[in-house]
Amino acid sequence: MTVAEELTPAVPDSAADAAGPDESEEPIKQRKNGLYPGVSDELAENMKGGWADTELRDLEPIPQAAETAARRAALSARFPGERLVIPAGNLKTRSNDTEYAFRASVEYAYLTGNQTEDGVLVLEPKGEGHEATIYLLPRSDRENGEFWLDGQGELWVGRRHSLTEAGTLYGIPASDVRELAGALREATGPVRVVRGYDAGIEAALTDKVTAERDEELRVFLSEARLVKDEFEVGELQKAVDSTVRGFEDVVKVLDKAEATSERYIEGTFFLRARVEGNDVGYGTIAAAGPHACTLHWVRNDGAVRSGELLLLDAGVETHTYYTADVTRTLPINGRFSDLQRKIYDAVYEAQEAGIAAVKPGAKYRDFHDAAQRVLAEKLVEWGLVEGPVERVLELGLQRRWTLHGTGHMLGMDVHDCAAARVEAYVDGVLEPGMCLTVEPGLYFQADDLTVPEEYRGIGVRIEDDILVTEDGNRNLSAALPRRSDEVEAWMASVKG
Numbered sequence: 001m002t003v004a005e006e007l008t009p010a011v012p013d014s015a016a017d018a019a020g021p022d023e024s025e026e027p028i029k030q031r032k033n034g035l036y037p038g039v040s041d042e043l044a045e046n047m048k049g050g051w052a053d054t055e056l057r058d059l060e061p062i063p064q065a066a067e068t069a070a071r072r073a074a075l076s077a078r079f080p081g082e083r084l085v086i087p088a089g090n091l092k093t094r095s096n097d098t099e100y101a102f103r104a105s106v107e108y109a110y111l112t113g114n115q116t117e118d119g120v121l122v123l124e125p126k127g128e129g130h131e132a133t134i135y136l137l138p139r140s141d142r143e144n145g146e147f148w149l150d151g152q153g154e155l156w157v158g159r160r161h162s163l164t165e166a167g168t169l170y171g172i173p174a175s176d177v178r179e180l181a182g183a184l185r186e187a188t189g190p191v192r193v194v195r196g197y198d199a200g201i202e203a204a205l206t207d208k209v210t211a212e213r214d215e216e217l218r219v220f221l222s223e224a225r226l227v228k229d230e231f232e233v234g235e236l237q238k239a240v241d242s243t244v245r246g247f248e249d250v251v252k253v254l255d256k257a258e259a260t261s262e263r264y265i266e267g268t269f270f271l272r273a274r275v276e277g278n279d280v281g282y283g284t285i286a287a288a289g290p291h292a293c294t295l296h297w298v299r300n301d302g303a304v305r306s307g308e309l310l311l312l313d314a315g316v317e318t319h320t321y322y323t324a325d326v327t328r329t330l331p332i333n334g335r336f337s338d339l340q341r342k343i344y345d346a347v348y349e350a351q352e353a354g355i356a357a358v359k360p361g362a363k364y365r366d367f368h369d370a371a372q373r374v375l376a377e378k379l380v381e382w383g384l385v386e387g388p389v390e391r392v393l394e395l396g397l398q399r400r401w402t403l404h405g406t407g408h409m410l411g412m413d414v415h416d417c418a419a420a421r422v423e424a425y426v427d428g429v430l431e432p433g434m435c436l437t438v439e440p441g442l443y444f445q446a447d448d449l450t451v452p453e454e455y456r457g458i459g460v461r462i463e464d465d466i467l468v469t470e471d472g473n474r475n476l477s478a479a480l481p482r483r484s485d486e487v488e489a490w491m492a493s494v495k496g
Contacts (some may be wrong), residue, residue: 032245039145048143056165060083062113064198064320067170069110071224076123076130078220082190084130085110085205086221087198088119089268092190097151100152101279105197106313107221109321112170114161118177125189134170135177138163146375156354161375180204189242192217193240202316225411233467234410235322236435239277240465240476242316243324246272250496254304254332269314277316281323282414285313292459293443295303295404304335309340321412325437327478334491339454343442344484347460348442350374351482354406356471358438358466362430368406371440375402376440384451401451407437410465432470439463 019237062068075084088104104115112121118137120475123130131338139162140147148155159405163174169273172354184191191208193201194217202209228236246269250257255470265286283298291297292311304310310332315324327342331337334342373389379388392398409416409425416435417425440474445450465476481490 007111008456016144019422039135039149042103044145047145047148051142053209054159055162057175059168060166061171062169062455064113067229068113069171070113070229072123072132072136073110073222075221079192079217080128081125081299082192083187084123084217085191085193085201086121087194087201088117090113091117091195094170105194106321107194107218108351109199110221110225110412112172114166114170114318115321120180121172122180124157132172134166134172134247135179135180136161136163136166136174136176138176148234157467168214182367194218194221211465219421219494220308222417223421223424226409226417226424227431228411228435229433233433233435235320236410236467237476239281239318239322241479242272243326244477246316246477247312247326247328248315248393248494249329251491254310258306260333262291262297262302262304265304265310265312266300269312273316278319279317281315281317281325285311287311287313287459289445290459291455292329292461292473295443295459307337308332309458309460311371311461313461313463314412317428323410323412323414324477325410325414325463326351326465326480327439327461328480329460329462329486330487334495335488340458343455343486344460346375346378347440347442347462348482348484351438351452351462351464354438354440355464355466355473355475358430358436358468360430360432360470364426364428364430371406371438372398374403375440375442401442402440403443404441405439410435410437430468430470433478434468436466437463438466
């Protein structure tokens with residue numbers, strides 16, 4: 001990796017500010033251990049010129065431009081007469097002078113389609129509605145040397161869209177974000193901001209906003225994503241289709257994973273996610289053997305052994321941030337043992353009951369209750385907990401082995417719409433366009449002395465992404481087999 005920012009324009013207010021040639025501005029700050037003592041006048045002058053015009057003049061709006069405009073219109077109607085500020089967020093330092101890969105806030109990306117750091121969407125009250133402006137960093141300045149001296153200059157991190165280009169792409173007039181904080185400090189009238197993403201923007205509004213009013217904005221934007229539009233459904237299906245291919249990739253290399261570790265599985269799936277999408281939608285859970293009993297096992301450093309099960313919980317995230325969330329529990333050698341099959345089939349039966357309960361007009365909780373009932377019945381049947389089943393469910397005794405809820409909303413976040421009101425989500429009613437996971441599981445911990453020894457260390461989860469339709473539901477991940485015999489046949493086919 002090259003050492004960026006050998007000589008850096010001083011940036012007292014933000015990383016986006018560039019030092020200019022004026023003597024009254026901060027002098028260029030030298031990297032402490034940089035190899036060059038300074039920039040000669042001749043080099044500075046040379047770097048200003050001789051560059052081709054790279055403005056892009058044949059751009060078309062992004063595919064979801066109509067949808068993002070409709071989302072902004074709904075937001076405008078909910079908060080008439082108020083200035084609304086939705087930041088993308090800033091880069092976060094990973095270590096010293098390296099940053100984490102940037103992911104824009106879901107609220108900002110949902111309303112704009114833009115994904116660049118430091119961006120801010122502002123809806124200014126105008127007439128009976130709002131006028132939207134997207135504030136972004138413009139192209140790096142070549143006159144003052146920012147483009148090659150600043151660590152975030154385009155020579156180091158790549159070309160940005162010009163403000164004109166951005167306006168065309170996103171269908172929103174674009175302005176320089178470096179001027180926004182000052183303008184917001186002088187702004188009057190009611191203001192709301194989505195908190196937690198841009199400390200500089202929040203500081204500029206500190207005397208104009210309240211936590212309660214800002215939370216109302218956050219909740220509205222979370223609930224707005226409960227029902228997916230046609231574009232979103234298409235992106236979720238794309239994410240799932242790539243995820244299916246990622247699972248096939250993993251099955252093909254299970255022998256290599258046995259020779260190495262769970263990391264081989266994680267890395268194999270990650271390759272598919274990066275080639276076909278933006279990233280993984282969350283940390284891949286590649287849990288072999290007893291690690292399958294740890295719900296969020298993301299260390300992925302354990303052994304992969306023939307005769308044990310692999311619980312793979314993974315999802316590809318598309319370039320527009322929509323993620324799949326799929327789990328399959330696979331016999332590493334391609335065949336379930338009798339006990340593994342018994343436990344797996346119980347979870348499959350529970351999932352079937354849960355999926356059948358997903359339909360418009362049903363309570364959100366119905367699919368969870370249906371799946372939990374099946375699992376409780378199995379636990380009583382196997383003698384692991386004392387019945388009757390109604391008592392087990394009333395006291396929640398099955399939770400020792402089922403542990404988690406049976407699903408969650410899915411979208412731009414793997415656990416989407418998390419800020420929605422309880423009455424609109426968990427206590428709500430399913431509508432066409434909602435997308436959720438159905439993912440029951442049974443987990444017998446390796447140290448659980450309340451179950452027979454042969455059960456210990458076996459964990460099974462089956463998870464699919466289910467779209468609520470007008471007449472029922474559609475399993476977006478149906479291309480991945482679920483029934484135990486079909487899983488074995490599929491694995492044999494993929495390996496063969």
